[in-house]
Amino acid sequence: MARAATTADAFNAVAELRRRQILDLLAGGERAVNDLVELLGLAQPQVSKHLRVLREVGLVDVRDEGRQRMYRLNGRPLKIIHDWVSTFEQTWSRRFDQLDVVLEELKDTEAKDEN
Amino acid sequence: MARAATTADAFNAVAELRRRQILDLLAGGERAVNDLVELLGLAQPQVSKHLRVLREVGLVDVRDEGRQRMYRLNGRPLKIIHDWVSTFEQTWSRRFDQLDVVLEELKDTEAKDEN
DNA sequence: TTGACATATTCCGTTATCGGAATACGATTC
DNA sequence: GAATCGTATTCCGATAACGGAATATGTCAA
Numbered sequence: 686m687a688r689a690a691t692t693a694d695a696f697n698a699v700a701e702l703r704r705r706q707i708l709d710l711l712a713g714g715e716r717a718v719n720d721l722v723e724l725l726g727l728a729q730p731q732v733s734k735h736l737r738v739l740r741e742v743g744l745v746d747v748r749d750e751g752r753q754r755m756y757r758l759n760g761r762p763l764k765i766i767h768d769w770v771s772t773f774e775q776t777w778s779r780r781f782d783q784l785d786v787v788l789e790e791l792k793d794t795e796a797k798d799e800n
Numbered sequence: 801m802a803r804a805a806t807t808a809d810a811f812n813a814v815a816e817l818r819r820r821q822i823l824d825l826l827a828g829g830e831r832a833v834n835d836l837v838e839l840l841g842l843a844q845p846q847v848s849k850h851l852r853v854l855r856e857v858g859l860v861d862v863r864d865e866g867r868q869r870m871y872r873l874n875g876r877p878l879k880i881i882h883d884w885v886s887t888f889e890q891t892w893s894r895r896f897d898q899l900d901v902v903l904e905e906l907k908d909t910e911a912k913d914e915n
Numbered sequence: 916t917t918g919a920c921a922t923a924t925t926c927c928g929t930t931a932t933c934g935g936a937a938t939a940c941g942a943t944t945c
Numbered sequence: 946g947a948a949t950c951g952t953a954t955t956c957c958g959a960t961a962a963c964g965g966a967a968t969a970t971g972t973c974a975a
Contacts, residue, residue: 700815701963705884712888718922731964733923752921752972760891767889769820770882773827776875816933833952846934848953867942867951 695762698742703727704735711745711758718754810877813857818842819850826860826873833869 699705703725710716710724718736722729736756739745743762748755813819818840825831825839833851837844851871854860858877863870 696815696820700812705811708888712891719920728965729922730924730966734963737923749972754922758888758891760888763885763888764892766881767885770878770885773823773873773875773878774882776827776873777879834950843935844952845936845954849933852953864942869952 693742695742695744695766698738698744699763699766701735701738703731704739707732707735707739708744708758708760711756715748715755715757717750718756721756808857810857810859810881813853813859814878814881816850816853818846819854822847822850822854823859823873823875826871830863830870830872832865833871836871 699708706725707721710721716724718729718732721727721736722732725732736745736747740747744759746757746759748757814823821840822836825836831839833844833847836842836851837847840847851860851862855862859874861872861874863872
């Protein structure tokens with residue numbers, strides 16, 4: 686086995702900077718592929734490939750509009766990420782940093798007491 | 801060029817299920833490597849390798865304790881992910897789903913009006 | 916129906932990743 | 946200081962990701 690398919694889930698899909706940028710752009714509303722190509726400064730095939738990955742994990746929806754394809758953000762799969770990361774929110778909050786310090790000091794004190 | 805190193809940032813580090821599991825375990829407190837090996841049911845080298853990635857993006861800190869190495873969670877790098885994902889929070893909320901429906905209906909109405 | 920435009924797919928080469936097995940290293944313990 | 950324990954690193958082999966270039970598909974316009 687080599688590695689998890691990028692297409693497997695939102696975590697993998699979003700690990701790529703370009704795909705995050707695409708989602709950022711789509712947050713501003715529906716966009717045709719060539720719009721994205723221009724805004725990102727990428728080659729068109731690369732953009733289409735990234736869009737495919739995003740489509741496969743459900744992060745974007747497509748709609749045909751004449752010869753264009755309009756892509757639209759669908760953030761729902763991001764909720765899984767949000768939920769998971771939120772679990773750790775305390776970890777980076779100021780107050781818990783302080784708590785860590787207190788706990789460390791406490792540990793040191795105990796260590797001394799054992800002598 | 802092939803692909804960005806997994807080791808590059810928190811997004812990539814966390815894209816791997818095993819590494820997320822490790823962080824989940826460390827959320828419960830410091831752990832020695834063999835603890836994690838047992839809890840995860842993985843081979844020890846694999847665990848050490850995942851820990852290395854996590855270390856390199858700053859998601860865990862290490863402390864030497866005799867012949868053991870105690871790993872400890874450091875969630876700070878997750879804040880970047882949290883911040884980014886939070887940008888899209890409205891996208892999956894119930895109220896905005898409803899708004900989407902309304903907008904769709906409106907679009908349909910307009911389409912009919914054009915006939 | 917031919918040509919131009921918009922997008923998707925395929926093919927290619929390079930590189931990173933992952934798991935597994937073997938091995939190296941470093942700190943204890945005997 | 947030799948055996949042992951805990952962990953890290955290295956060396957595979959397989960896979961798949963990525964960018965680039967070429968090409969295919971599909972739609973509109975003349």
